[in-house]
Amino acid sequence: MVEVTLWGSLGAAAGGKNKVEIEAKDIRELFRKLAEQYPGIEPLIDRGIAVAIDGTIYRDTWSKELPKGSEIFLLPRLAGG
Amino acid sequence: MNFDPRYSTRNFASVGTRPIRPDGVDKVTGRARYGADFNMAGQLVGRVLRSPHAHATIRKIDTSKAEKLPGVKAVITAADLPDLTDGDAAMYDILDNCMARTKALYDGHAVAAVAAVDVRTARQALKLIEVDYELLPHVTDVDEAMKHSAPLINDAIFTEGLEEKPVKPSNVTKRSQFGHGDVHQGFGHADFIVERSFKTEQTHQGYIEPHACVASVSSDGTADLWVCTQGHFVYRQHCAQLLGMEASKLRVTSSEIGGGFGGKTHVWAEPVALALSRKAGRPVKLVMTRDEVFRASGPTSATSIDVKIGARKDGTITAAEATLRYSCGPYPGSWAEIGAMTAFACYRLENVKTVGYEVLVNRPKTAAYRAPSAPMAAFAVESAVDELAKEIGMDPVDFRIKNAAQEGTRSSYGPVYGPIGIGPTLEAVKNHPHMKAPLGKNQGRGMACGFWFNFGGQTCTDLNIGMDGSVSLAVGTVDVGGSRASLSLVAAEELGIAYEQVKAIVADTSSLGYNDMTDGSRGTFSSSMATISAARNAIKILRERAAQMWDIAVDDVVWEQGHAVAKGEKHGNLGKLSLKEIAAASGTTGGPIAGHSELVADGAGVSFATHICDIEVDPETGATRVLRYTVVQDAGKAVHPTYVEGQYQGGAAQGIGWALNEEYIYGKDGRLQNPGFLDYRIPVCSDLPMIDTQILEIPNPNHPYGVRGVGETSIVPPLAAIANAVSNAAGVRMAHIPMSPPRILAAIEAERAG
Numbered sequence: 001m002v003e004v005t006l007w008g009s010l011g012a013a014a015g016g017k018n019k020v021e022i023e024a025k026d027i028r029e030l031f032r033k034l035a036e037q038y039p040g041i042e043p044l045i046d047r048g049i050a051v052a053i054d055g056t057i058y059r060d061t062w063s064k065e066l067p068k069g070s071e072i073f074l075l076p077r078l079a080g081g
Numbered sequence: 082m083n084f085d086p087r088y089s090t091r092n093f094a095s096v097g098t099r100p101i102r103p104d105g106v107d108k109v110t111g112r113a114r115y116g117a118d119f120n121m122a123g124q125l126v127g128r129v130l131r132s133p134h135a136h137a138t139i140r141k142i143d144t145s146k147a148e149k150l151p152g153v154k155a156v157i158t159a160a161d162l163p164d165l166t167d168g169d170a171a172m173y174d175i176l177d178n179c180m181a182r183t184k185a186l187y188d189g190h191a192v193a194a195v196a197a198v199d200v201r202t203a204r205q206a207l208k209l210i211e212v213d214y215e216l217l218p219h220v221t222d223v224d225e226a227m228k229h230s231a232p233l234i235n236d237a238i239f240t241e242g243l244e245e246k247p248v249k250p251s252n253v254t255k256r257s258q259f260g261h262g263d264v265h266q267g268f269g270h271a272d273f274i275v276e277r278s279f280k281t282e283q284t285h286q287g288y289i290e291p292h293a294c295v296a297s298v299s300s301d302g303t304a305d306l307w308v309c310t311q312g313h314f315v316y317r318q319h320c321a322q323l324l325g326m327e328a329s330k331l332r333v334t335s336s337e338i339g340g341g342f343g344g345k346t347h348v349w350a351e352p353v354a355l356a357l358s359r360k361a362g363r364p365v366k367l368v369m370t371r372d373e374v375f376r377a378s379g380p381t382s383a384t385s386i387d388v389k390i391g392a393r394k395d396g397t398i399t400a401a402e403a404t405l406r407y408s409c410g411p412y413p414g415s416w417a418e419i420g421a422m423t424a425f426a427c428y429r430l431e432n433v434k435t436v437g438y439e440v441l442v443n444r445p446k447t448a449a450y451r452a453p454s455a456p457m458a459a460f461a462v463e464s465a466v467d468e469l470a471k472e473i474g475m476d477p478v479d480f481r482i483k484n485a486a487q488e489g490t491r492s493s494y495g496p497v498y499g500p501i502g503i504g505p506t507l508e509a510v511k512n513h514p515h516m517k518a519p520l521g522k523n524q525g526r527g528m529a530c531g532f533w534f535n536f537g538g539q540t541c542t543d544l545n546i547g548m549d550g551s552v553s554l555a556v557g558t559v560d561v562g563g564s565r566a567s568l569s570l571v572a573a574e575e576l577g578i579a580y581e582q583v584k585a586i587v588a589d590t591s592s593l594g595y596n597d598m599t600d601g602s603r604g605t606f607s608s609s610m611a612t613i614s615a616a617r618n619a620i621k622i623l624r625e626r627a628a629q630m631w632d633i634a635v636d637d638v639v640w641e642q643g644h645a646v647a648k649g650e651k652h653g654n655l656g657k658l659s660l661k662e663i664a665a666a667s668g669t670t671g672g673p674i675a676g677h678s679e680l681v682a683d684g685a686g687v688s689f690a691t692h693i694c695d696i697e698v699d700p701e702t703g704a705t706r707v708l709r710y711t712v713v714q715d716a717g718k719a720v721h722p723t724y725v726e727g728q729y730q731g732g733a734a735q736g737i738g739w740a741l742n743e744e745y746i747y748g749k750d751g752r753l754q755n756p757g758f759l760d761y762r763i764p765v766c767s768d769l770p771m772i773d774t775q776i777l778e779i780p781n782p783n784h785p786y787g788v789r790g791v792g793e794t795s796i797v798p799p800l801a802a803i804a805n806a807v808s809n810a811a812g813v814r815m816a817h818i819p820m821s822p823p824r825i826l827a828a829i830e831a832e833r834a835g
Binding site for chain 2 (some may be wrong): 005007008009012016047052054055057058059060061064068071073074076077079080081
């Protein structure tokens with residue numbers, strides 16, 4: 001079980017929660033279970049979400065494992081210049 | 082991906098050296114081919130008709146007279162670019178921005194286009210197109226657009242991110258919030274509080290090369306696009322989707338690029354050129370004029386920002402809060418959201434809250450500009466930080482050092498930081514001779530910090546070893562800042578050969594797997610990771626071939642300094658085999674030798690910079706002169722230090738222009754008043770001192786060499802550093818960017834008047 005912190009807009013899509021607990025081994029499973037449990041999040045996942053694992057931001061490596069006890073933060077997928 | 086990207090210390094032979102740039106001779110002799118330098122047999126000239134109105138319903142477009150003009154081969158409107166976006170709202174906005182459908186949403190919005198045999202005919206044809214507009218009220222100012230009384234730009238948009246679902250449409254498309262702790266409580270513990278509002282005007286990336294492309298659609302449904310872009314693979318995806326083509330049938334080749342800075346991450350003219358070519362049955366060349374570049378392509382947001390920061394007498398910040406309003410043009414974006422994330426990212430804060438509002442206005446669709454949204458937020462925050470240091474009576478550098486984020490700090494946007502470089506950049510600035518140099522009359526010094534995330538992304542690279550032992554490196558990220566030289570150095574480093582043996586090219590979309598946009602400072606970070614991976618794959622094959630040549634087990638062969646070396650007592654009499662010798666024998670040992678890599682380069686590592694600036698202000702005219710400028714930034718590992726310094730200097734130069742002069746000026750009619758470099762003043766060489774740089778190297782743990790992106794962070798601190806310098810020189814706090822002479826003079830006179 002990992003504790004996942006959601007940024008503001010994502011929290012609104014999860015029924016106002018800013019933290020959720022999910023049983024997930026990697027980012028792919030995390031997204032799948034989030035979408036199952038909070039259907040409002042699915043369009044945001046489709047639009048793009050970045051995952052910070054212990055401070056390092058991952059945008060596309062959905063196979064990245066979520067180590068037990070790590071800090072998981074979901075962030076908007078941002079544009080660069 | 083079977084590649085370990087983790088950093089490990091090593092001694093470098095090639096990386097960190099400064100060889101001559103491989104594209105230098107072509108660029109200084111004019112041989113380099115940019116977007117407009119490509120031509121195809123029988124090509125037509127494309128031209129776009131643009132709305133002169135800021136906001137208008139398009140009732141009817143009559144193209145019949147233009148179509149009858151001799152020499153006109155195609156005329157298109159939105160009807161020729163039907164909506165194939167299948168509910169993808171972001172793609173629909175791109176489509177509508179390329180060619181207005183029901184409404185013209187800003188001065189310069191494309192409404193029709195022609196392809197003709199020459200420029201004169203194309204221009205004549207545009208004049209013959211009759212557009213029946215119904216004018217609508219418009220709004221171009223970000224604060225005005227938020228008012229309930231403002232003209233509504235899109236009545237289908239309701240503000241996202243509010244606790245209660247809104248019942249009325251709004252120009253505010255989204256509210257976002259970040260932070261932690263309790264700012265109300267934090268301000269209660271403060272001995273000093275600074276609270277101030279700031280504005281920044283809209284600026285353009287100002288790339289010297291306008292958008293240009295040549296499109297050729299064949300009757301068999303295949304197509305070629307030659308284009309100046311930061312991401313030809315993304316352009317292929319977007320153009321294919323908008324035109325209903327299979328991506329594999331559209332080959333996109335990126336030209337040399339005369340600057341992008343985020344402004345060439347977005348299609349504007351390319352789908353139009355392809356649609357014209359499809360209709361005309363001939364290639365079409367479409368080059369934007371500078372007027373079109375300003376009116377219709379990628380400006381950054383205009384902003385309005387409120388900042389409040391409180392601190393104790395000892396200099397500890399107790400709370401920080403900001404409300405950020407960013408213009409998006411007429412389509413939704415996430416620009417304020419990025420500003421809200423970056424605003425306080427340099428600091429260790431117990432209580433912080435930022436709120437961003439995305440605001441629609443009748444201006445061109447906002448595009449990324451080098452660390453998009455961060456410079457404006459840094460301007461507001463770093464100005465307030467400076468003012469607070471002054472109120473407390475602390476040195477501005479010491480105040481920042483006391484509150485700087487460090488490894489283990491919870492960032493203001495959420496996650497906890499790993500190893501970061503803000504502290505070291507501040508310490509370097511504190512000890513820099515620039516900080517101790519004397520100042521004269523009417524001169525002021527300012528400093529400021531800046532943060533940017535940096536990104537990686539999907540990356541594909543091929544490394545081919547020729548039979549003569551030379552190495553071709555094909556990459557899919559565009560060389561926007563010297564990456565061909567850097568990646569050649571990386572290939573040479575891994576293979577253990579000379580830099581001169583490697584030639585890097587940017588491959589077209591049919592020759593290489595998909596690559597994400599070259600943005601987010603990712604070019605060298607991502608493609609160097611893929612190059613290392615590809616080189617290691619090639620080394621594996623080189624070892625196998627050497628083993629064959631020696632008739633020994635491959636496990637007994639290692640790769641050392643560009644040679645296969647046989648290990649073990651029984652191979653003691655075998656000499657080394659060079660890469661060249663193995664390549665020469667490749668025809669009989671299994672054929673060509675190559676290394677390939679496809680990976681997602683994640684974990685780019687955040688970046689920080691601190692800048693120092695000296696300014697002289699003429700109190701009679703408000704004119705300014707930049708006397709001295711210093712950039713200190715963490716590069717992780719500088720692969721080619723000269724290019725890294727160039728990125729630092731380029732970002733600072735653009736920031737100086739943004740801070741002092743650059744500004745979109747709209748008339749009451751909603752039309753852009755200064756769409757040209759005569760009236761939109763970017764800095765030229767004579768405006769700038771030599772920009773001094775200091776590279777810090779705090780390795781990124783998620784890259785084998787420790788590389789971090791360096792292309793964007795350098796534009797984040799200048800607005801604030803210069804504002805602090807001007808404020809110190811003029812004796813009045815400047816809160817509106819650009820600090821043009823009239824604005825400085827007005828501030829000085831207002832201060833004198835009390």
